[in-house]
Amino acid sequence: MTETIKHHLTDELLMAYSAGTLPEAFNLMVATHLSLCDECRAQAESYDAVGGSLLEDQADTHVMSDGAFEATLALIAENKAPETTKRPPCSVLPAPLQDYVGGGVEAIRWKSIGMGVRQAILPTSREASARLLLIPAGAAVPDHGHRGIELTMVLQGAFSDEVDHFARGDVEIADQDLEHTPVADVGEDCICFAVTDAPLRFTSLIPRLVQPFLRI
Structure with a gap:
């Protein structure tokens, strides 16, 4: 059963995900959202189908060399499938994020970044950063732009x-046009997954001073 989701990924992001042109952090975001959203998952699968059709058309113009099929089978036989770790279901972290965290919420290594807010940076490529954020109920993230x-x-x-x-x-x-102050709802701590391709732009002095150390 899908979640009740109002705010979805754009077609541009879904097409780039299908084409394999997104940074690792953004790929992880898309995969995580698709694991919860039937609507975006169906759209992404349609882009995959279009890409597959284009590859088939291109393949028709190329002739395989003699023995290519047998050589491919031999390579498959030589390489064992990687072992996969079965993880217990987590009501908060979807499967793609569990793979990066190494488990459920209890496995997250939180670090304080001030005002009760905590973060955990996930290991991804340098093109973009990925992090989990815990915002206490009723608390706010400092006002910032992008x-x-x-x-x-x-x-x-x-x-x-x-x-x-x-x-x-x-x-x-x-994007660069938005300056905002996210505030967590009262009653439950808010856990978010965030990815960025450039540092945030804080308006207050203290967040700007600690920003290099927190890698935000």
């Missing part, structure tokens, strides 16, 4: 800002 693109997906609880209200599965897409 030097690039920031995608924020709610995993637990909800938050509101100048744009709208975002609950589990919703993704907020922020």
Whole structure:
């Protein structure tokens, strides 16, 4: 059963995901959202189908060399399939994130970044950064703008800002034109997954001073 999701990924992001042109952090965001959203997953599968059709058309123009098929089978036989770790289901972290965290919420290594907010940076390539954020119920993230693109997906609880209200599965897409102050709903801590391709732009002095150390 799909989550009740109001805020989805754009077609541009889904097409780039299908084409394999996104940075690792953004790929992880898309995969995490698709694991909860039937609508975006169906759209992504349609782009995959189009890409597959194009590859088939190109393949028709190339002739395989003699013995290519047998050589491929031999390589497959030589390489064993990697062992996969079966993890218990987690009500907060979808499977793609569990693979990066190494388990459920209990496996997250939180670090304080001030005002009760905590983060855990996930290991991804240098083109973009990925992090989990825990915002205490009723607390706010410092007012900030963006030097690039920031995608924020709610995993637990909800938050509101100048744009709208975002609950589990919703993704907020922020760019250089948006300055906002996300505030977690009262009653439950908000856990979010966020990816950025450039540092944030804080308006207050203290967040700007600690920003290099927190890698935000």
